[in-house]
Amino acid sequence: MLPKGPYNSGNTEPEILKYWLDGKFFKPEYHPERGLLSTEEMKTDGREPFCIVNPPPNAYMRPHIGNVSGYAYQDVFLRYNRMKGKKVLGQPGKDHAGIQGEVVLEKIFWENKKKTKQDMGRDKFYKASYSHFLKLMPMVMADEQRIGLSSDYDRNIFTLDPKIVKTVLGTFTKMFEDKMVYKGVRIVNWDPIAKTTLADIDTEREERDGELVYINYPIAGENKKPKIKTIVFDIYGVVVKADEQKTIDQEIIALIKDLKHQNYKIGLLSNTKEENLVEHDSDGQYLKLFDFQYFAADTNNPKPDPKAYEKFEEKYSLKPEEILFIDDNIENLSPAKKRGWITFHYQDNTENLKKFIETGREYLTVATTRAETMLGDTAVVINPKDERYKDLIGKKLILPLVDREIPVITSPHVDMEFGTGAVKLTPAHSMDDYKMMNEWNVENGEEKKVGYINVIDKDAKMTGPIPEKYKGLTTEECREEISKDLEKQGLIVKREPHKMNVMIGERSKAVVEQIMSSQWFIDVEKLKQPAIDAVKNGEVQIHPDYMKKKYLHWMENLHDWPVSRSLWWGYRIPVWYKGEVKEEVNQETGQIIETINGVQVDGIYDAVAKGLAKVQIDEPGSENRKNLFLIPGKHGYANRKLFPEIKNEYPHAAILDVKGLDDPEYKNYVDEFKKYDFDEASIIVAHSLGTRAILRYLLDNKIKVNSLIMLAPGCRKPRSNGRDQKYLDLITNAHDYDQLKDLIKNIDIVYSDNDELMTLKNFEDFVKLIPGAKAHLEKNKMHYASSDYGNRSEIVKGLLKEKLDANIENNLTKFTVVRHAQTDHNKIKAFCGSLDPKLNRTGQVQAEMFARTLKESNEKYDMIISSDLKRAKETAEIIAKELKLEVISTELIRERDFGILEGKTWQQVETEYPKLAKKIEEQYQEEIPEGESINKVEDRVRAFLDMIRNDYSGKKILLVTHFGIIRILKRELLGETPEESRKGQIDNLQRFEMRIKPESDWIQDLDVFDTWFSSGQWAYAPLIANDLIDTFYPTDIMETMHDILELWVSRMMMLSLYTQKKIPFKHVYLHGMVKAADGQKMSKSKGNVVLPEEIIEKYGADSLRLMYLVGNKAGASYPVSYEKLEGYKRFLNKIWNASKFVLSNTENIKPSDKSSNKEDKKLLRELMTLKQTIIRHIDNYRIGMAAEELYSHFWHYFCDVFLEEVKPRLYTKDREGNPINQGPKEQKSRKEAQSVLLYALREYMKMLNPFIPFITERIWQEIEPEKTIMYESWV
């Protein structure tokens, strides 16, 4: 029985959620009849798979209202398909959030530990970040569960999980092999403070006052422009009558007069009547001012008639390039410019005007706000339609100050009306110029190609092929200098104040410079076509349909994709360099050149060819996987399947191309083996005949090998031709076996009892035939693979991993670090650094006991190293005696000299030097007078570690040293922070285990991938990680917000089609943006953010789901509506009460869809059509309509009509309590009504379940307490 009172979502929903999770109903392994299957059973259980990979929310932040909206839609699909009888996987994950994540983490570490990421170092920052995010993930997951999203949370995975990382990086290495990645020089936003490239989104714009400077670029030699012959003035409102003069007229008048003297033709374009242009002479007479050669009335003043200029030219047959136009109103200049007239503003100082008129013939004037970048100009661009400069196209200009010739080129992007209509082109330092350069080069080919010259370096200082005096200046300083120098040379025509938008780094607030830099790119040409086709031909459908256009438009205009980002938090680019990579500006050419270890390289393929770079997932050699050799045999299996798989996983493994294996001449493959350097670290996997060949080779050449995995070694009976016998002999000759135990540390044999021509008996013989290796062989495992090679590769791979891990372990240098035994100073806890006391009696005993314990524990050390101070050396010697080892002592690990504190106890120090004591407590680096600085000690310790790396690599060392040194070692080797390392005491003879990794000479690329490169692989990476790719890929639906269709969905399409050769999903469902109640976009700054958890608390998850779902269409945004939430809460209550009514009237009744009653029949018909409608809507991705239909049908038909009608048939008593409906007819009608009622309720609950799962499940518990509603079928 349902409890009385209104529906309480707050209590019910968490209970139901627990019921689902405990029941494992969210797992695809759950089978409605067979219960929970094993994963393997599930994979082959015959049910149709259905999968949605959930877009991963940020791992560090509770999902916002928009994320939750996505869950609602995804969950409808998941639950609907589950009810259809499919095995359903919702694959959840959490995102590391790229740059956003890094910003958040930096903030957290700063607030909590006052540490920048640089303080922490890259490794530590990454690790700390990783564990921080892992801690936050459950919180995010709880929110996903709370809304009811029925994904398989056991399979939740973090985007930086090593398994995902492997897939993501693997895609890159594959692309590298397919020649689809390249490193190219490209313009980037460079933050000179943060020393990083910035994406546009990480920048802000700030308006600043600047100056637009007009600079004359001389026209080279014979290319001079035609002369300006005509000067046209519009001087309306300036000079009408001399006594009405307003401002600067006298100067203009003087100018005009002057120009007339110089035989320029003067025109007037004005609505001022010519006769009104008069001058007031000294006698007070009005005199006619000018005789104009040309005159045109501009009747449309103050807005001039655009045609006026055309008419003007026509009337007097003038050429636009020979006209200079001067106006008093800057607005009016536009139409004149459109006609291609050179324009000048009247208010410009007449000196400049004059100069321009005089010199304009020899120069092309450009306008710029960034004069300093002219040093990097490589062209001047004009609009191809611009009449004024038409004759200059293709001609050369001389770049002032640098004396370099640059061409005049064209681009339609140039605005003829801005400045002079001629733009200086600085491709290295302006995105736009860079693009214009590229477009020009594409259209005009090699001959007319324009390059870039980089003149700003990464500190935002001037560099490159520029006059010495500018080098090293900041851009601002240089702008000043240039401006001065140009002024001196008379090349500045005019200056006008100009507001400019400066790009600012969002975080550093530094002015962002655009400079050339080497970046990673993905060539999308090969990627994009399949992704376009799949959508065009409908293989992938997008809902709403019109978004297809957005997608295609984006895809078709896609250019190469820059994928590197200067961050630490993300997938570090798996490219390794042999030495330092430097980007330098060539001082002769201004080109960016890249060097590795001082050697210039031309792109990554060149670097790899030169052996200076490698593109592979793991650090080359660091894990000693380089000594992995794969030796194929005669038969196909290993060559064809296994070895390529291994090679894929360990790209540096060598597959030996031994062609001569079945050649009777043994020497053929010996020759092949000779090319390789087998040694003690080697792991050899050999197959079949290859096994015997390599064994022979190792034996003959006495080569020691760490591990040999013999795969189907083929100890078969000799064939009649005698050739096989010969091979068999290679390993069956008894005299060889003695040597095997010395040469090969581990032998593993993988074989099956059904291997061709091989019998178990042969094999056991083989093992027995190595008498000397017996003890060793006991450790080896024998694997009995199935006959069809079924798990053979798994066995080999497992073994391999084991061996490789062991190899890594073996190659580490290991320390057991021990503090020296007790001295008298220790006893009283006095400072003792440079003082050199001996052990006291207790100390000697301590050391002896320690030595004995070591000996008994059977730990083996290669050597003992101690500090050269007596207490340490003495301790070491006592131990050495017991272990029969030599002691090497070094001053590098002496205790710190504590200066004036030597010999004093802490209490003494506190009394004598209270200030110093306090400081030491606070700050471990505090200097001590006359003492040694911590930095110096740290340097000593580092030098010591270097020495170990160089001379004692791979050894196991017992290290006897001091308190302070141990703390430093903990920081250096265990990665402890200073605080951590200072915690607690270190007792005499207390030991610590530490290890040193071998130093690699390979340096990994510093950048990480663009987040879209990794998230673009999200459709399959988690499935690979969970080993479900074969079962659930391609997935069915990708559900996300429409705004990342282009950024995300398109990338998933491209990368999935590339790596998986199959579409990633069949449908893309795009939901709209959830806006705030006021219709505005939600943002923290507006303070209108609505938190899902608050809504859920107040209205319940079901109500919130309905708010997202009911009546909304795909792609459209909609506001949070409290009215609706209120309404849906009432709807839930309605369902609750109607169910209560039905259930209370149908106890012990069986549901039935048969009835003779007219109303019942109508209800049953209604239910049928409703069901069909709902199915149609959902199948056509009209979730909103399906939900709306259900809502109104349940309420306004079932409750309002049917329930009211059925009541009289149910009652057995009237209002007064008298029995009614007692006749057999009425009884039958009542019974039918009850059965149909219950049937209808069941059907409604099932249909409603995908939309409002909690309440329907709760009610279902009353209907069928033993079963969940989740797997009830109704479709």
Place this chain on the structure above:
RNA sequence: GGGCGGUUAGCUCAGUUGGUAGAGCACUCGCUUGACGUGCGAGUGGUCACAAGUUCGAAUCUUGUACCGCCCACCA
């Protein structure tokens, strides 16, 4: 400037094979409280932005205009 949407009742929005305009909220009137912290019934309210076209018939298809929104590009 390019691309894509939107413009329907006072408000928020539905309306897919073109056939007499819908929901929720709000408003008016009435009824009801033994499923319903309420519910039910009835009602008010829209030349579906504007214009032209196709059609027997257009909110729905075509073209154009206006306004609003989003994305992308641009501002030397």
